[in-house]
Amino acid sequence: MNFTIGTLLAFSFAASLIAIAALIWAISTHQFRITESDARTVFGDEEGGKLDDPTSPHSDSHPSAVDPALSPEWRRLLIVMFVTATAWLVFGSIFGLIASLKLHLPDWLTGSAALTFGRMRTMHLNSVIYGFLSLGGVGAALWLVPTLFKTHLHKPRLAMLGAVIWNLAVFAGVIVIGAGWNDGLEWLEIPWQIDIFLAIGGACFAIPLLYTAAARRVNHIYVTGWYYLGGLVWFPVLFLLANLPGVHSGAQQATTNWWFAHNVLGLWLTPLGLGAAYYFIPKIIGKPIYSYRLSLLGFWALALFYSQVGMHHLIGGPVPTWVVSLSVVQSVMMVVPVVAVAINQHTLSLGNLWAWRESLPLRFVALGAILYTLASLQGSLEAVRAFNTVTHFTHYTVAHAHLGAYGFVALVLFGGIYYMLPRVTGRAWPMPWAISLHFWLVVAGFAVYFISLTIGGWLQGLAMLDATRDWLASMEVTLPYLAGRSLGGALMTLGHLVFAANLAVLFFGRTRRFEDDSDDVATPATATSTGA
Amino acid sequence: MNRVLPLIVVALAILAFATLLLVAGPAAQIRSIDPPEGLAPYTAAELRGRNEYISLGCVYCHSQQPRSPEQAPDVLRGWGRPSTAADYVYDEPHLLGTMRTGPDLLNAGARLPSRAWQLTHLYQPRAIVPQSIMPAFPFLFEAKEQAAQGDVVVKVPARHRPEGKVIVARQEALDLVDYLLSLDRTYPAERTDLRDNGFMAQEEDS
Ligand code: HEM
Numbered sequence: 086m087n088f089t090i091g092t093l094l095a096f097s098f099a100a101s102l103i104a105i106a107a108l109i110w111a112i113s114t115h116q117f118r119i120t121e122s123d124a125r126t127v128f129g130d131e132e133g134g135k136l137d138d139p140t141s142p143h144s145d146s147h148p149s150a151v152d153p154a155l156s157p158e159w160r161r162l163l164i165v166m167f168v169t170a171t172a173w174l175v176f177g178s179i180f181g182l183i184a185s186l187k188l189h190l191p192d193w194l195t196g197s198a199a200l201t202f203g204r205m206r207t208m209h210l211n212s213v214i215y216g217f218l219s220l221g222g223v224g225a226a227l228w229l230v231p232t233l234f235k236t237h238l239h240k241p242r243l244a245m246l247g248a249v250i251w252n253l254a255v256f257a258g259v260i261v262i263g264a265g266w267n268d269g270l271e272w273l274e275i276p277w278q279i280d281i282f283l284a285i286g287g288a289c290f291a292i293p294l295l296y297t298a299a300a301r302r303v304n305h306i307y308v309t310g311w312y313y314l315g316g317l318v319w320f321p322v323l324f325l326l327a328n329l330p331g332v333h334s335g336a337q338q339a340t341t342n343w344w345f346a347h348n349v350l351g352l353w354l355t356p357l358g359l360g361a362a363y364y365f366i367p368k369i370i371g372k373p374i375y376s377y378r379l380s381l382l383g384f385w386a387l388a389l390f391y392s393q394v395g396m397h398h399l400i401g402g403p404v405p406t407w408v409v410s411l412s413v414v415q416s417v418m419m420v421v422p423v424v425a426v427a428i429n430q431h432t433l434s435l436g437n438l439w440a441w442r443e444s445l446p447l448r449f450v451a452l453g454a455i456l457y458t459l460a461s462l463q464g465s466l467e468a469v470r471a472f473n474t475v476t477h478f479t480h481y482t483v484a485h486a487h488l489g490a491y492g493f494v495a496l497v498l499f500g501g502i503y504y505m506l507p508r509v510t511g512r513a514w515p516m517p518w519a520i521s522l523h524f525w526l527v528v529a530g531f532a533v534y535f536i537s538l539t540i541g542g543w544l545q546g547l548a549m550l551d552a553t554r555d556w557l558a559s560m561e562v563t564l565p566y567l568a569g570r571s572l573g574g575a576l577m578t579l580g581h582l583v584f585a586a587n588l589a590v591l592f593f594g595r596t597r598r599f600e601d602d603s604d605d606v607a608t609p610a611t612a613t614s615t616g617a
Numbered sequence: 618m619n620r621v622l623p624l625i626v627v628a629l630a631i632l633a634f635a636t637l638l639l640v641a642g643p644a645a646q647i648r649s650i651d652p653p654e655g656l657a658p659y660t661a662a663e664l665r666g667r668n669e670y671i672s673l674g675c676v677y678c679h680s681q682q683p684r685s686p687e688q689a690p691d692v693l694r695g696w697g698r699p700s701t702a703a704d705y706v707y708d709e710p711h712l713l714g715t716m717r718t719g720p721d722l723l724n725a726g727a728r729l730p731s732r733a734w735q736l737t738h739l740y741q742p743r744a745i746v747p748q749s750i751m752p753a754f755p756f757l758f759e760a761k762e763q764a765a766q767g768d769v770v771v772k773v774p775a776r777h778r779p780e781g782k783v784i785v786a787r788q789e790a791l792d793l794v795d796y797l798l799s800l801d802r803t804y805p806a807e808r809t810d811l812r813d814n815g816f817m818a819q820e821e822d823s
């Protein structure tokens with residue numbers, strides 16, 4: 086027994102090390118033929134060196150009224166993606182806020198099963214993960230992949246079909262969870278019968294992007310493309326294997342469950358967020374990332390280590406020791422790709438602080454990238470056995486979850502949407518002040534959210550480990566912090582409503598189109614101050 | 618990095634390798650084990666109750682996986698001995714959970730075997746534990762003027778129920794309690810190698 090454990094561990098560890106060594110070799114001997122000048126792929130022929138931000142009055146880059154490459158079908162698709170993503174954000178936040186309030190007001194809204202904590206929380210998670218983050222992230226990919234490949238989106242009608250099917254499937258999933266029908270596995274609650282449609286919808290997104298990649302007009306695939314291509318092939322495999330009905334059971338099912346759930350984070354949401362950040366940060370600032378070669382290490386090390394970390398959700402649980410230890414080791418190894426990405430993205434954004442002042446989209450994206458680094462370093466720490474013993478079953482984990490899923494992925498998407506929509510629609514944001522308000526509301530709200538739960542969760546964990554204290558002490562100690570989270574969450578939700586309102590006015594209000602005045606293309610007349 | 622196909626192939630190979638380790642490896646070890654002698658399969662009523670547990674999301678507040686004494690005082694809290702993979706052979710889906718907003722429930726039936734206590738607690742947790750933040754589940758019950766024959770009347774202090782009414786358990790509540798009472802893994806542990814003994818090892822080393 087011990088022999089198999091030891092050999093398996095040693096084998097995978099050796100394989101990982103060999104793979105890393107091979108990568109370093111490949112990079113140093115130019116096997117992958119990537120050069121620092123490839124990092125300039127994000128810029129068009131005349132671009133670069135200047136601020137590029139359709140929301141800033143000082144942007145040097147004039148967004149052409151409507152990008153000529155943008156076919157009406159493609160444009161409609163992107164609008165549908167971002168508008169429905171925003172709708173899911175609003176619904177998801179409201180569900181989250183209700184769930185949060187219920188944790189300290191347990192007798193509020195107890196009249197109906199659909200409103201009970203267990204269902205509200207699950208509707209929250211599925212709305213924000215499969216609704217907002219997935220639709221927003223894929224929407225960004227549907228714009229960025231063709232743009233980077235200097236071509237148009239192939240098969241936009243198929244992608245539109247995907248958008249419709251995906252939305253209906255998430256909608257049906259959230260409704261049936263509210264009605265009490267779910268598969269009973271965290272992150273896989275949507276019944277597999279509905280998951281079939283999510284899989285079909287996902288394929289409808291992947292196929293046009295693969296066609297687009299095959300028809301690209303540039304030789305080099307920029308780093309954003311690696312993450313997107315990786316995510317697009319990983320997610321369908323994960324989703325299918327984890328959802329196979331009748332295959333998994335008992336403690337074994339728990340390993341499949343967390344193999345899936347962490348890979349949704351690591352091989353789906355993270356690539357969507359990082360891919361976008363790798364584009365927007367250099368694009369808006371007008372300078373390439375710090376070290377393009379390093380990004381290669383970041384990508385492959387992420388693929389290798391992240392795919393094996395899932396069992397850090399079962400530390401101390403009823404699954405074999407070796408598989409938990411394996412995940413703990415790989416979780417710590419994740420420091421390698423995280424630092425690689427950090428060096429690349431933060432040296433650029435922090436070296437150009439003027440751009441933070443100038444550009445609100447950049448502020449969202451660059452802050453999101455920094456929170457990715459922090460969430461990941463925190464995660465590596467949380468996976469260490471001694472640390473996990475305190476935090477595992479507590480609200481500390483929830484704080485970390487939001488630092489990653491919200492602080493990182495959601496903020497990057499907000500910035501991306503602010504940058505993309507003016508180019509997609511040819512219209513300026515109608516209420517530039519609302520962008521700034523959105524930023525400060527969610528940053529302040531999230532700070533309150535994160536700090537409350539981090540302290541409350543840590544105290545909860547210490548109380549639970551203290552055999553001299555009644556277990557109830559660990560519950561009571563969290564109460565003020567749970568209330569604090571509701572306050573922070575309310576501010577975040579308010580920020581999301583401001584965002585949604587800005588979006589609504591963009592489409593339905595009397596907004597200025599860029600083509601209306603060619604002198605001052607980038608700014609609506611009302612935009613006197615966008616920075617705050 | 619100028620080619621799509623090699624990128625996709627390598628990316629999928631890495632995922633396949635991880636799947637082999639995290640999914641296939643544990644499955645090969647766990648799926649072949651025999652059920653412990655002391656563990657009975659769920660009855661039809663218990664399974665219906667289990668579905669209520671899933672549908673109402675009890676798992677988001679309650680874990681079902683006591684930790685080892687080397688790691689945490691779970692045994693001292695009366696939550697039971699550290700569980701092993703053998704304790705879950707009849708569980709589909711698994712309900713291990715990742716939160717302890719409430720206590721661990723793997724041995725709830727052994728610890729709290731009173732049907733009446735469980736029913737009152739589900740109707741209104743604060744009737745028993747005033748500071749509890751567990752939700753009340755009044756929709757699993759019916760408030761009647763008078764109990765009919767065969768009704769299971771739930772003891773609820775007057776301040777927690779509509780005036781002049783009696784509280785009667787619906788079938789869902791009875792099933793759910795059946796499930797909770799079935800949670801009893803107090804028989805001797807089997808296959809103790811099939812759990813995370815990483816903390817034990819640390820203890821032995823030092
Ligand atoms: C190096 C990178 C990371 C590592 C090693 C890591 C590690 C961990 C650990 C140890 C837990 C706690 C499991 C538990 O005790 O129950 C956790 C939970 C979580 N992490 Fe991370 N994390 C990382 C990055 C991220 C990122 C970037 C995101 C967001 C995209 C994220 C999202 C989450 C979520 C949502 C949970 C909660 C899962 C649940 O219980 O439902 N993590 N992570």
Ligand code: HEM
Nearest residue numbers: 178181182184185206213482483486490491495574577578
């Ligand atoms: C787009 C924004 C958001 C994202 C991506 C997000 C993501 C998540 C995730 C991944 C979890 C699972 C955590 C875990 O299992 O450990 C979760 C749980 C939760 N979220 Fe959010 N969230 C967002 C916004 C909000 C807001 C605005 C609130 C309002 C207070 C909120 C409140 C909650 C609550 C109460 C839970 C349940 C925690 C528990 O089980 O104890 N979330 N969210």
